[in-house]
Amino acid sequence: MKLSGAEILLRALELEGVEKIFGYPGGAVLDIYDRLPFSPLKHYLTRHEQGAAHAADGYARATGKVGVCFATSGPGATNLVTGLATAQIDSVPVVAFTGNVPTYMIGNDAFQEVDTVGITRPITKHNFLVKDVKELADTVKKAFHIARTGRPGVVLVDLPKDVTRELADFFEEEYKTPVQIRSYKPVLKGHPGQIKRAAKAIASAERPILYIGGGVVSSGASDLVVKMAEVANIPMAATLMGLTAVPGNHPFFLGMLGMHGTYAANMAIQESDLIIAIGARFDDRVTGKLSEFAPNAKVIHIDIDSAEIGKNRAVDIPIVGDAKLVMEELLPEVEKQVAKNREFYAVREKWILKVRSWKERYPLWYEPSDRVIKPQFVIEKIWEVTKGEAVITTDVGQHQMWVAQYYRFSFPRQLITSGGLGTMGFGVPAAIGAKVGRPDKTVFCISGDGSFQMNMQEIVTAVHYNIPIKVAIINNGFLGMVRQWQGIFYQKNYSQVHLDVQPDFVKLVEAMGGVGLRATKPAEVEAVLKEAMAVDDRPVVIDFIVDREEDVFPMVPPGGALHEMILPSYGKKKEKKAV
Amino acid sequence: MDRKCEQRKHIISVLVENQPGALARIIELFSSRGYNIESLNVGHTEDPSISRITMVAKGDEHTIEQIVKQLRRIIDVFKVRDLTDKKKLDRELLIVRVNVETPEKKEEVMRLVEIFGAQVVDVSKDTYTVELTGDEEQVDAFLELIKPMGIREMARTGRVAMVRALQGETFGEQKE
Numbered sequence: 001m002k003l004s005g006a007e008i009l010l011r012a013l014e015l016e017g018v019e020k021i022f023g024y025p026g027g028a029v030l031d032i033y034d035r036l037p038f039s040p041l042k043h044y045l046t047r048h049e050q051g052a053a054h055a056a057d058g059y060a061r062a063t064g065k066v067g068v069c070f071a072t073s074g075p076g077a078t079n080l081v082t083g084l085a086t087a088q089i090d091s092v093p094v095v096a097f098t099g100n101v102p103t104y105m106i107g108n109d110a111f112q113e114v115d116t117v118g119i120t121r122p123i124t125k126h127n128f129l130v131k132d133v134k135e136l137a138d139t140v141k142k143a144f145h146i147a148r149t150g151r152p153g154v155v156l157v158d159l160p161k162d163v164t165r166e167l168a169d170f171f172e173e174e175y176k177t178p179v180q181i182r183s184y185k186p187v188l189k190g191h192p193g194q195i196k197r198a199a200k201a202i203a204s205a206e207r208p209i210l211y212i213g214g215g216v217v218s219s220g221a222s223d224l225v226v227k228m229a230e231v232a233n234i235p236m237a238a239t240l241m242g243l244t245a246v247p248g249n250h251p252f253f254l255g256m257l258g259m260h261g262t263y264a265a266n267m268a269i270q271e272s273d274l275i276i277a278i279g280a281r282f283d284d285r286v287t288g289k290l291s292e293f294a295p296n297a298k299v300i301h302i303d304i305d306s307a308e309i310g311k312n313r314a315v316d317i318p319i320v321g322d323a324k325l326v327m328e329e330l331l332p333e334v335e336k337q338v339a340k341n342r343e344f345y346a347v348r349e350k351w352i353l354k355v356r357s358w359k360e361r362y363p364l365w366y367e368p369s370d371r372v373i374k375p376q377f378v379i380e381k382i383w384e385v386t387k388g389e390a391v392i393t394t395d396v397g398q399h400q401m402w403v404a405q406y407y408r409f410s411f412p413r414q415l416i417t418s419g420g421l422g423t424m425g426f427g428v429p430a431a432i433g434a435k436v437g438r439p440d441k442t443v444f445c446i447s448g449d450g451s452f453q454m455n456m457q458e459i460v461t462a463v464h465y466n467i468p469i470k471v472a473i474i475n476n477g478f479l480g481m482v483r484q485w486q487g488i489f490y491q492k493n494y495s496q497v498h499l500d501v502q503p504d505f506v507k508l509v510e511a512m513g514g515v516g517l518r519a520t521k522p523a524e525v526e527a528v529l530k531e532a533m534a535v536d537d538r539p540v541v542i543d544f545i546v547d548r549e550e551d552v553f554p555m556v557p558p559g560g561a562l563h564e565m566i567l568p569s570y571g572k573k574k575e576k577k578a579v
Numbered sequence: 580m581d582r583k584c585e586q587r588k589h590i591i592s593v594l595v596e597n598q599p600g601a602l603a604r605i606i607e608l609f610s611s612r613g614y615n616i617e618s619l620n621v622g623h624t625e626d627p628s629i630s631r632i633t634m635v636a637k638g639d640e641h642t643i644e645q646i647v648k649q650l651r652r653i654i655d656v657f658k659v660r661d662l663t664d665k666k667k668l669d670r671e672l673l674i675v676r677v678n679v680e681t682p683e684k685k686e687e688v689m690r691l692v693e694i695f696g697a698q699v700v701d702v703s704k705d706t707y708t709v710e711l712t713g714d715e716e717q718v719d720a721f722l723e724l725i726k727p728m729g730i731r732e733m734a735r736t737g738r739v740a741m742v743r744a745l746q747g748e749t750f751g752e753q754k755e
Contacts, residue, residue: 121604122611126654129600146654183596183657307648310641 001171005133005164006031009097010039012140015175018068020436022046022055026072027112028099031164044436044465047457049076051429053083053096054455058433060092061416062391062443064218066147067094067433073101074112077158078119082423084154085123089420090241091218093152095143096120102162103131116158125153131160133168137175145179150186151305152218186304190321195329198276198300198317203337203344205274205298207351208234211257211286214241214419215279215303215323222412224327225278226250232334233348235355237265239280240404241419248388248408252352254359258286259556260401263362266554266562268355269294278302279323282312283420292561302326364405365568366550373522375399375474375546379406382444382472385529390442390470391416391434395427395451398480401552403446425454431469432462442470442533449475449499452541456508462539463513470532471541473505476548484551488566489558505543514539588617589643590669590740593632593650594657597623601655605632608653614638614646618737629657633739662740669740673718674700676708678729688728695721706731714738 003011009032013021021043025033036043046052049071056067067087071080077098087094101110117129126146128139136159143155202208216225222245229236229252236246237257246253257265269275275297280286287293290312301308301315302323309318319326338344366376379402382390388408393416394400400417409415416434418426431445452473462469474480479497486494506516515535519528519542532540553568595601602621609616617635624631636646643661650659662669679685688707692699695717701708711721715738722733 117600118603121600122607127600181654184654305652307645307652309648311645311648 001169002167003170004031004035004167005136005159006035008133008136008168008170009140009159009164010035010041011170011172012137012175013041013068014039015172016140016144017065020044020059021068021070022052022059022433023070024049024052024072024076025070026076026099028073028076028101028161029070029097029159029164031161032070032097032099032159043070044432044461046429046432046461048455049079050083050425051432051455051458051461053080053094054086054423054426054429055433055436055458055461056094056096057083057087057092057426058393058416058430059437060087060094060433061430062413062434063437064220064413065093065437066144067092069094069096070098071096072099072112073116074114076112077114077116081119081123084120084156086418086421086423086426088123088125088154090214090418091152092154093147094154095147096154096156098156098158099164100129100158100160103160104162106160116156120156123154124156125151127156127158129158129160130163133163133166136163136168137170141175141179142181145181146184150184187306187320188304188322188325190302190319190326190329192329194317194319195326195333198319199330199333199337201274201298201300201317202232202234202276202334203341206347207272208232208274208276209268209272210234210236211269211275211277211280212236212238212242212245213278213280214239216242216245217279217412219279219304219323220412221278221323221327222246224324224331228327228331228334231331232338233345233352234276235268235352237261237269239283239286239419240417242280243404244409244412244414247410254355255364256404257562258283259288260405260552260554261556261562261565262359262364262405263554263565263567264355264359266556266565267358269297270561270563272297274298274300276300276302278327279304281308287312287562288556288564289559289561362567365553365570367569367571369547370522372547373519373525373544375476375544375550376402376406377522378472378474378525378544378546379403379446381525381529382446383407385526385533386442386444390414390444391438393417393427393431393434393443393445395445395447395454396422396424396481397448397451398476398484398550398552399446399448399451399474401481402474405552424451427451428455428469428471429458429461431471432458432467435467435469445469445471447471447473448480449473449477449502449505450479452505453503459509459512459514459539459541466537467539468536469539471539473541473543474546475505475543476546476550477502478548480550481552483549487549487551488555505541509539509541514541516541516543518543518545520545584639586637586639587663588635588637589661589663590667590738591634591636591643591647591650592660592662592740593634594624595630595632595653596655596657597628597630598655601630601653602632604653604655605650608649609636612645612649614642618735620737620739622739631739633737635738662742666743667740668743669714669738670712671715671718671738672736673711673721673733674708675711675722675725675733676701676706676731677725678705678731679707680705684728688725691721691724697721
């Protein structure tokens with residue numbers, strides 16, 4: 001049967017299992033949008049293409065499915081760029097479709113023409129320019145296959161306008177046959193010999209630690225990793241991307257490691273003799289000064305991307321493969337090895353006790369106040385009111401780190417945050433995508449006054465589709481994280497970080513059709529959160545006026561090693577708040 | 580951390596889909612990750628849908644290992660192999676135009692051409708254009724000797740390489 005390119009695209013998306021699309025129309029995608037109303041696909045019109053990319057990203061992170069976004073050529077495509085780069089660096093499967101000028105005008109500097117594949121090449125896992133409608137179906141199929149397999153990532157498909165207009169045969173049965181890409185064969189199963197070696201090393205180490213990254217969450221290996229920690233008595237530390245792999249209240253869990261990691265996590269890494277890194281990439285925000293990172297540790301590194309192994313840190317036992325598939329083989333091996341080693345628990349107990357003493361002696365801490373709202377207090381209250389069950393999205397900055405420290409997560413994929421790229425403006429559109437993907441969950445975006453203003457137009461999208469997201473603005477009237485750095489490392493020379501001139505967020509949100517609320521005193525926090533939870537047909541934004549100069553601690557100074565972290569003052573030790 | 584820090588030239592051979600964009604991805608990899616590339620040669624193989632890229636890159640072991648791994652990540656790349664320490668055939672083509680205003684110079688150039696097994700492929704009143712195929716050292720040595728004549732213009736292809744059949748394999752190592 002002959003279909004137009006636009007019809008082929010939409011039908012192929014259906015066959016890929018796509019249900020929701022985030023996008024924005026324009027001249028070059030008119031043919032696609034013309035056919036869209038006749039397709040069962042649900043399209044969400046965002047108010048900016050960047051919002052569409054972040055929403056597709058948030059949808060993918062919340063559900064584990066591929067997120068899809070549409071944009072037109074030229075500015076439509078360039079507006080996607082930040083969103084696609086955000087998803088790519090955090091290994092999120094997203095497929096983006098952009099329109100372009102007709103094939104015969106490409107390279108002509110035509111109206112709204114840019115070299116989209118050229119611009120997006122470095123920020124995608126792969127991209128395609130479809131030059132012939134006959135190649136369209138096959139390209140869509142490949143795009144989804146590449147996005148969701150191996151190390152997931154972003155694939156962009158650029159569609160010249162004539163390709164979407166012209167007719168071609170489309171056979172559904174043919175589309176359903178497996179994809180063949182002869183140059184792309186990701187390694188999924190770990191090497192059995194390496195797995196055996198790893199199990200031996202794990203059972204014989206004195207001071208092992210699990211270093212859990214986002215790959216554990218995305219491959220669905222969380223339960224297996226936690227099980228291994230329990231079987232072999234291994235303390236666990238997680239990266240920002242890996243936080244939700246472990247229940248926040250697990251007795252072996254030390255919280256986040258790295259620049260704003262906990263004392264216990266950072267010390268345990270530094271003093272360990274074996275690091276078991278799973279789905280993590282030894283990022284600079286995690287390692288601090290690389291040459292002094294865990295100086296006495298051997299490293300087992302499990303990762304699906306062989307290029308990550310040995311990139312930053314030399315590895316003793318590399319295992320290339322999907323975290324879940326590798327853990328399925330590794331866990332029984334570890335169980336066997338542990339059973340063999342009789343002195344195992346005695347040796348391990350010393351280490352566990354040491355780690356626990358760090359945790360007790362230097363917990364996360366802030367000075368409570370009944371006068372001003374402490375930002376950490378807001379996060380704790382959100383945790384309480386949402387019973388620890390909300391999907392949390394964040395923007396980037398201090399509030400993001402406080403979320404990582406103070407919200408205790410209970411299930412994988414519960415935290416949606418821009419880890420690698422650190423994209424301000426991510427939180428609100430990502431919350432929209434997450435809520436569309438998980439309508440059963442409360443979705444709470446925790447943002448800052450700076451970040452919120454970067455994509456606040458998307459509140460209108462949430463109003464348009466009655467998407468009841470909650471947004472908490474941790475409003476300190478500053479670009480807080482930049483101010484913190486200027487305060488500590490630039491002699492308090494606060495340059496261009498004051499956000500004294502601000503919209504009245506309550507009125508602004510009301511004007512957009514949402515519910516605006518505000519809390520200025522600690523006593524109001526809980527009531528206002530409960531009020532927000534009661535709204536179920538519109539977005540709610542709560543403006544929390546918080547302590548202006550609160551800093552995030554612990555903090556590893558730039559260039560410092562993890563054990564050189566700056567700790568909070570712990571007041572006069574009168575009231576330690578253990579978390 | 581025992582990393583060999585010695586900087587040396589590596590010949591890396593890459594088999595890649597003959598697709599627009601594949602070469603761009605490879606070149607962008609070098610610029611975006613800050614690797615240095617000395618020469619790059621592209622041509623198709625016995626299968627016209629597959630191109631062979633032979634590149635020479637300088638770096639320590641760790642850098643070269645990273646280059647190889649990063650190249651393997653590219654979707655359009657089939658196989659990547661570091662040929663540096665393999666028994667291989669590696670050749671480069673040089674075309675160079677030299678000044679030969681005097682009979683002595685003419686004679687000296689002809690002598691070098693003969694020794695190196697090169698060929699004079701174009702002649703004008705005061706220049707000879709010489710073509711030479713050889714490995715990198717031969718080409719370098721020839722250029723060194725001919726330099727005093729005065730080089731007007733030159734072009735080098737960069738190296739192309741292939742593993743010797745003696746090793747009982749053609750390309751070997753699979754893409755990971």
